[in-house]
Amino acid sequence: MAICTDTPKAIRSGRRKHGLAGTFLSDRELAVTDLFGLRNHGFHSGLPGGAKALPVPTTLLVGGDGEVLWMDQSESYQRRSDPGRIRAALEANLPERSLTDR
Amino acid sequence: MGAPGFRVNAVWLGAIAAVLVVGAGVVWFRAALGVRLPEDRRGFIATWVVGGALGIAALAGDAGWAGNVLAVIGMLGAAFFLFTIGISRQQAAPDSIAVGGSVPVFSAPDENGTTFESASLAGSPSLLKFFRGHW
Numbered sequence: 001m002a003i004c005t006d007t008p009k010a011i012r013s014g015r016r017k018h019g020l021a022g023t024f025l026s027d028r029e030l031a032v033t034d035l036f037g038l039r040n041h042g043f044h045s046g047l048p049g050g051a052k053a054l055p056v057p058t059t060l061l062v063g064g065d066g067e068v069l070w071m072d073q074s075e076s077y078q079r080r081s082d083p084g085r086i087r088a089a090l091e092a093n094l095p096e097r098s099l100t101d102r
Numbered sequence: 103m104g105a106p107g108f109r110v111n112a113v114w115l116g117a118i119a120a121v122l123v124v125g126a127g128v129v130w131f132r133a134a135l136g137v138r139l140p141e142d143r144r145g146f147i148a149t150w151v152v153g154g155a156l157g158i159a160a161l162a163g164d165a166g167w168a169g170n171v172l173a174v175i176g177m178l179g180a181a182f183f184l185f186t187i188g189i190s191r192q193q194a195a196p197d198s199i200a201v202g203g204s205v206p207v208f209s210a211p212d213e214n215g216t217t218f219e220s221a222s223l224a225g226s227p228s229l230l231k232f233f234r235g236h237w
Contacts, residue, residue, distance in 0.1 A: 001223075001228060001229065001230050001231070002230075002231045002232075002233060003210065003230065003231070003232050003233075004232070004233050004234065004235040005234075005235050006235040008211060008212070008213045008214065008215055010235070011212075011213040012213045012214075015213065023212060023218065024212060024213050025210040025211065025212055025218055026210060026211050026212070026213065027210050031208075031210070032208045032209075032210050033232060035206040035207075035208050036198060036199040036205075036206065036232070037194055037195035037196075037197055037198030037199055038194050038195075038198055038199065038232050039194070039195065040192050040193060040194070041193045041194070041195065042189075042191045042192055042193040043189040043191070054234045054235070055232040055233070055234065056192040056193070056194045056198075056232070057192065057232060057233050057234060058194075058199075058231070058232045059229065059230070059231045059232075060199065060205070060229070060230040060231075060232075061227065061228075061229055062205050062223070062227060062228045062229075062230060063227050064224065064225045064226050064227055065224075066204045066205045066223075066224065067202065067203070067204060067205075068199060068200065068201050068202060068203050068204070068205065069201070069227070070201060071199070071200065071201050073192075073194070074192065075191060075192055075193075076187075076190040076191060076192060077190050077192055077234060078134060078139055078186070078187070078190045079139050079141070080137050080233075081137075081231070082137055082138075083137065086229070090229075093227075094227055
């Protein structure tokens with residue numbers, strides 16, 4: 001599941017353009033982002049007319065009971081979660097099952 | 103106007119400035135697209151600082167129109183890349199979600215406008231990714 005400040009229309013466009021699967025949520029007012037405490041309090045580099053702030057890029061592996069098992073976050077928005085790193089976290093934390101994309 | 107020898111050198115300075123800045127920029131973008139940007143970016147920063155400085159030196163040395171164009175490319179490119187690094191720092195709230203914590207209850211519209219409820223995640227592990235959006 002991916003959460004961003006894009007409008008639903010922009011999400012549909014981006015999904016088509018990049019051939020993405022999974023669930024995408026629109027968090028335009030950062031209500032969900034703020035519940036997680038992930039609003040970026042540094043320089044806001046959003047586009048004019050876009051969201052008033054942006055989330056800190058963060059990947060969370062959550063157990064079925066809602067506990068955060070693993071987390072990846074960077075001090076720079078120019079660095080994103082490496083797919084290999086995520087895969088290693090999945091294997092380490094969920095060795096007994098495969099994760100179904102939602 | 104400057105001696106001819108120095109002018110030729112200034113042209114070379116502008117060319118080197120442009121090559122350094124643009125070259126490092128290409129490597130940077132390719133790494134970013136491949137999710138391979140290094141944690142240690144000092145090499146890139148140093149290259150852009152040197153390229154920008156050479157561009158300034160070329161302009162000061164009256165490199166002629168071609169050399170000046172290259173010098174400006176080096177200077178503006180260096181300024182752009184250094185600016186993007188400067189504003190890239192991210193800072194979440196002190197009490198933000200952490201390992202061991204519990205995911206809060208939340209709801210939000212999906213791409214079709216249908217409201218998604220976090221309660222539907224219960225019972226199975228999930229991967230949640232917060233990202234900055236289309237740009």
